[in-house]
Amino acid sequence: MHTPRKPKLAVWKFASCDGCQLSLLDCEDELLAVANSVSIAYFPEATRAEVDGPYDISLVEGSISTGEDAERIQMIRDESNLLITIGACATSGGIQGLRNFANVDHYINTVYAHPEYIHTLRNVSPISQHVFVDYEVRGCPINKYHLVEVLSAHLAGRRPNIPSYSVCVECKRRGTPCVMVAHGTPCMGPVTQAGCGAICPAYNRGCYGCYGPSEECNTQALSAWWTKLGVEDADIARSYRSYNALSGVFRREGSRYAKKAAAGATNEERRQ
Amino acid sequence: MQVLMREDFDTLIEKLQGADYEVIAPRIREGAIVLDTVDSAGDLPAGWTDEQEGGRYTLHRTDSPSLFHYTVGPTSLKSFLYPSRSLLCRVHGGHNDFDVEEPEIEAPQRAFVGVRACELHAMAIQDHVFAGGRHPDPVYTARRNNIFLVAVNCSKAGNTCFCASMGTGPEATAHYDLVLTEVVEDGTHYFLIDAGTKAGRSMLDELPLRPARAAEEEAGAAVVRNAAGSMGRSLDTEGIEDVFFENLENPLWQEVAERCLTCSNCTMACPTCFCSTVEDVSTIDNDMAERWRVWDSCFTTNFSYVFGGAIRKASSSRYRHWITHKLAAWQEQFGTPGCVGCGRCITWCPVGIDITEEAAVLRRQKETRQGEARYGAGTRTAY
Ligand code: SF4
Ligand code: SF4
Ligand code: SF4
Ligand code: SF4
Numbered sequence: 001m002h003t004p005r006k007p008k009l010a011v012w013k014f015a016s017c018d019g020c021q022l023s024l025l026d027c028e029d030e031l032l033a034v035a036n037s038v039s040i041a042y043f044p045e046a047t048r049a050e051v052d053g054p055y056d057i058s059l060v061e062g063s064i065s066t067g068e069d070a071e072r073i074q075m076i077r078d079e080s081n082l083l084i085t086i087g088a089c090a091t092s093g094g095i096q097g098l099r100n101f102a103n104v105d106h107y108i109n110t111v112y113a114h115p116e117y118i119h120t121l122r123n124v125s126p127i128s129q130h131v132f133v134d135y136e137v138r139g140c141p142i143n144k145y146h147l148v149e150v151l152s153a154h155l156a157g158r159r160p161n162i163p164s165y166s167v168c169v170e171c172k173r174r175g176t177p178c179v180m181v182a183h184g185t186p187c188m189g190p191v192t193q194a195g196c197g198a199i200c201p202a203y204n205r206g207c208y209g210c211y212g213p214s215e216e217c218n219t220q221a222l223s224a225w226w227t228k229l230g231v232e233d234a235d236i237a238r239s240y241r242s243y244n245a246l247s248g249v250f251r252r253e254g255s256r257y258a259k260k261a262a263a264g265a266t267n268e269e270r271r272q
Numbered sequence: 273m274q275v276l277m278r279e280d281f282d283t284l285i286e287k288l289q290g291a292d293y294e295v296i297a298p299r300i301r302e303g304a305i306v307l308d309t310v311d312s313a314g315d316l317p318a319g320w321t322d323e324q325e326g327g328r329y330t331l332h333r334t335d336s337p338s339l340f341h342y343t344v345g346p347t348s349l350k351s352f353l354y355p356s357r358s359l360l361c362r363v364h365g366g367h368n369d370f371d372v373e374e375p376e377i378e379a380p381q382r383a384f385v386g387v388r389a390c391e392l393h394a395m396a397i398q399d400h401v402f403a404g405g406r407h408p409d410p411v412y413t414a415r416r417n418n419i420f421l422v423a424v425n426c427s428k429a430g431n432t433c434f435c436a437s438m439g440t441g442p443e444a445t446a447h448y449d450l451v452l453t454e455v456v457e458d459g460t461h462y463f464l465i466d467a468g469t470k471a472g473r474s475m476l477d478e479l480p481l482r483p484a485r486a487a488e489e490e491a492g493a494a495v496v497r498n499a500a501g502s503m504g505r506s507l508d509t510e511g512i513e514d515v516f517f518e519n520l521e522n523p524l525w526q527e528v529a530e531r532c533l534t535c536s537n538c539t540m541a542c543p544t545c546f547c548s549t550v551e552d553v554s555t556i557d558n559d560m561a562e563r564w565r566v567w568d569s570c571f572t573t574n575f576s577y578v579f580g581g582a583i584r585k586a587s588s589s590r591y592r593h594w595i596t597h598k599l600a601a602w603q604e605q606f607g608t609p610g611c612v613g614c615g616r617c618i619t620w621c622p623v624g625i626d627i628t629e630e631a632a633v634l635r636r637q638k639e640t641r642q643g644e645a646r647y648g649a650g651t652r653t654a655y
Contacts, residue, residue, distance in 0.1 A: 033556045152556040161551045165536060165572040168622070172540030173356035173567055177304035177346045180622045182329045190535035190622050204302060215573045216587060218533050225327070225623045 007056035007155070010042035012076055014062025014069050015096055015124065020087035021045055021061045023144040030148050037155060053079030057154070059147075060133075063089040063096060064125045077131040084150060085127045088140035092212055093246035095140075097124045100246060101258070126246065137162070140210040140243035143195050163194040166214040167207050170198035179206055186226050188239060191217035191249070212244035219253035234261035273489055274481040276452070278461035281339070282313045284422070285385065287478045293383035293420055296352065298345065304329060305345040307352070307384065313339065316386070324430040324504075324615065326624025338456045343430035344388055344614050348543035349395050352382065353415045354402065360550070360563045367558075379414035385422040387448065389441030390433070390614040392423060394543035396447050400606055401546050411565075420471060423448035427495045431504030432615030434628055438507065440612040442499040450475060453492035464492040505615060505628045508635060509599075512609075515635050516600035520592070524633055529588035531623055536569035538617035538625070539594065544610050549574070570594050595627060 011021050025046055027034060041051035058080035064070050077083055088094045099107055100123045108115045127133055137146050146162055153160035163169070167189035171178065179185040179201045187206035189198065193214040200207050213219070223236050231239075240254030276284065288295050297310045300317050310316065322342040323330045334341065362373040402412035426433075426442035435441030444451050449472035453464040464484055467473040484492075539545040549568035554561040568575055571590050576583040584590050602610030611627070618626045 030556060037556045148556060149553065152554055152558075155556060156554050156558055158552065158554070161553060164574070165569070166533070168533075168535040168537045169540065169567075169569065169572070172537060175306070175347055175351055175356075177302045177306060177329075178537065178620055178622060179302075181327055181620055182303040182346075184328075187622070190533040190537075216534055216585075218530075218587065221531050221533055221623055 006037065006039040008041040008051065008054075009038040009057045009059070009151075010053070010055040010076075010080070011040075011045065011059045012042075012061065012072075013044070014060065014073070014090065014127070015065035016062030016087065016089040016094065018045065018061070019141040020089075020139075021059065023142055024059070024147060027144050027148055034148065034151065038151065055080050057082045057084065057151070060085045060090050060127055061087055063093045064121070064127065064130055065096060066120050070121070070130060073127060073130050082134045082154065083127075083131065084135045084137060085133050086137045086147060087142050088138065088210065088212065088243040090127045091136045091138050091247070092244040092250075093124045093126050095243055095245075097246040098241060100124055101241065124246070135160070138193055138211045138244075139195055143197075146195060164215040165194055166190050166217070167192045167194050167196070167198050167201075167211070170194045170196070171201050174198060174202065176201045179204060180225075180229075184229055186229055186231050186239070188222075190214075191219050191222050208242060209239065209250070210243050212247045213249045217249055219249050223253060223257060232261070233257045237261055273464050273466050273484040273492070274476065275484045275488060276463045276465045276479060276481055278337070278339075278463070280480045281463065283479055284475075285310070285312055287475060288383040288385070288420065288422075291383075291420075291475075293381050295383050295385060297385040298340070298342070300331065303331065305331065305342055306347045307345070307349075310385075316340075317342065321428070322430065324432045324619040326432065326618050326626050327622055328624070329619050336456055337461055338427065338454055340386055340424045340452075340454050341427050343426060343428065343433055344391060344616065346541055346616065346620055348541075348614075348616070349384065349387065349391055350398065350543050350545075352384075353395070353419075354398065354409075354412050354546065355415075356567045358411050358565050360565050362563075363561045364559065377411055377414045379418045381418045381420075383420040383422065386424045387421050387444075388424065388426055388614075389444040390435045390438075390612040391543060392421070392444055392447040393435075393438075393440035393612045394614065397544045397606065397608060397610065397612070398546060400608075420475075421448045421450070423451040423468075425451065425453045425492075425496050426499040427454055429499045429503045430615055430619075432618040432626075433503055434505040434507050434613040434615065436500050436503045436506070436613070437509060437628075438609060438611060438613035443496045448472070453495055455488065455491045455495060457491060462488070464488065505613075505618070505626070507599075507611075507613065507628045507631055509609070512631070512635075513600040513603060515631065515638055516596045518638060519634050520596075522634065522637070524630065524637075525588035525592045528591045528625065528630060529586065531625055532571075532587050532591050533623060534571045534587045534590060535622060536571040537620050537622060538627075539569040539571060540567060541616040541620040542598075542611075543614060543616065544598075544612060545569070547575070570597070591625075591630075595630060598627070599631060 085091050108118050150160045180187040185206045188209035189207035192207050192209045193211040195211045237254050237257035240250040244250050285295050296307050298305045299308045299315050305317050316339045318339050321334050359375045364371050402409040423444035448468045451466050467476050547568045548565045551564045573582045598610040
């Protein structure tokens with residue numbers, strides 16, 4: 001399939017650490033092929049040249065954190081044929097989403113010397129809460145091969161091979177003995193979307209949930225098992241409240257356990 | 273039957289290596305006993321044993337010098353004969369002018385030492401699935417043809433083992449080249465050894481053996497009896513197809529779904545589960561495309577995806593599908609049960625869901641219902 005002209009690609013940044021868009025530059029082997037296949041029209045991290053819209057593909061990194069962000073994302077949607085969000089911040093709010101569970105004024109006063117210069121929204125939100133998103137590439141950070149895969153699939157007119165099943169599938173495919181079963185280490189793998197290749201269990205760590213909830217994940221059953229493994233309610237709440245704290249089931253389960261923890265009893269006390 | 277002394281065990285491994293086999297045997301990796309390449313008998317988990325329960329696996333030291341006093345670990349022959357990823361073909365070139373490259377199939381010469389009875393039966397089931405029909409799978413058959421199997425009869429059964437119920441163990445009765453029974457008693461340590469194939473018999477000729485005495489043969493038989501008597505689980509297979517086919521609608525499925533993570537670990541760990549999906553990938557410049565076969569599981573959504581959506585949306589329907597296939601529908605499809613009673617799906621289910629327990633719940637309900645029908649009892653119990 002040959003496209004008559006190279007599609008115009010733009011890369012946009014909102015509240016984020018830049019890690020995800022840098023993974024595009026990190027695609028060493030594929031970078032030339034990417035550059036040959038799309039024309040990079042707007043990508044401040046990589047080039048100063050700017051080409052005006054409209055754009056065929058917009059990659060959006062970061063979450064909506066200020067009033068100005070909320071307006072800018074509308075402009076980007078209007079200018080983009082295909083809008084793909086990349087990374088936990090864009091797809092679910094990211095680590096800064098934790099402020100939704102606290103008082104943002106308190107943070108501002110603690111962190112900034114001149115709080116009066118800071119204009120921010122009370123709550124952080126993912127891009128999909130503001131505009132229609134065509135495709136989400138998850139992860140904190142994203143897997144660079146997923147980004148190339150989504151672009152390749154789009155250019156070839158095929159469906160991208162991005163899994164929605166659990167990290168456990170990747171763990172078993174690579175032959176890692178399960179850390180939860182063999183070591184009693186709490187692992188988020190059974191409720192987390194695959195994509196990283198199950199790196200953490202391969203290094204004897206439990207999964208941290210970087211890719212957010214997997215399809216039909218049963219967080220309640222996992223939490224109940226963690227309690228059996230001796231994990232405290234507050235720690236269960238913290239595990240759901242990390243990179244993807246605002247995404248559906250993680251948000252609900254995190255809040256359920258935060259409430260339980262606030263209501264008192266640690267496991268130690270309960271046993272007595 | 274002949275005897276191989278423990279001190280000569282390394283000769284077996286050396287002879288296999290000498291015959292150009294990569295020797296794969298149980299060894300400890302990341303807190304579990306897995307199948308992996310070994311250089312010598314020193315790599316085997318001498319003096320270690322395992323303890324298995326639903327969702328729990330632990331290793332312990334024992335004072336016995338035995339090399340095989342544990343049961344099966346998380347991996348099986350399946351990972352070697354049916355790799356989790358295989359490249360099916362590669363296409364080079366552009367839209368109208370392209371070449372299809374069939375990749376060379378890697379089929380290393382491998383000798384597996386310490387293979388259990390349940391594992392051999394599982395392999396026989398996969399033989400039937402992959403190599404039995406009119407279209408034998410080239411990857412599986414190539415790999416399968418290049419292996420040498422040294423079985424070992426189990427000296428203990430695990431807490432999650434139920435091969436005795438499935439008629440697949442703990443004694444290896446077929447599908448091996450050589451079979452060992454390890455005996456450790458009164459300061460002696462030896463293996464009873466026998467061959468099952470011509471290749472096995474020629475290997476026997478190379479080893480320093482002597483004929484077994486009657487007392488030694490009896491000691492070996494006692495080892496197997498002991499394992500058979502220590503099964504941690506059991507499964508009543510009598511009329512089991514009806515137990516499942518009459519319970520396609522049952523509140524049990526929803527009750528299991530509340531515990532099940534739909535994580536797929538049970539199917540991936542199972543030595544007979546064979547499902548795969550095909551992934552096509554292309555490079556961004558569209559100059560090359562590859563088709564890969566990768567392990568799949570009936571617990572994923574895409575597994576039952578057809579035009580318009582997934583057929584098994586609810587996890588209750590996925591668990592029902594899985595257990596019904598393993599214990600009932602498989603019989604119709606392939607002429608054996610799809611389960612060999614190795615217990616992996618119980619141990620390696622992160623939340624310990626137990627195939628024997630769920631089957632028993634259904635059977636009890638069926639019996640209660642029949643009892644009620646006989647005695648004309650009123651309401652049906654939920655389960
Ligand atoms: S280690 Fe974690 S991700 Fe891997 S199989 Fe176990 S629970 Fe799943
Ligand atoms: S199921 Fe039977 S043959 Fe398999 S490991 Fe357990 S005791 Fe041995
Ligand atoms: S269903 Fe479970 S017990 Fe049966 S063969 Fe598979 S993993 Fe083993
Ligand atoms: S039965 Fe256990 S291993 Fe299988 S999908 Fe459910 S939770 Fe995972």
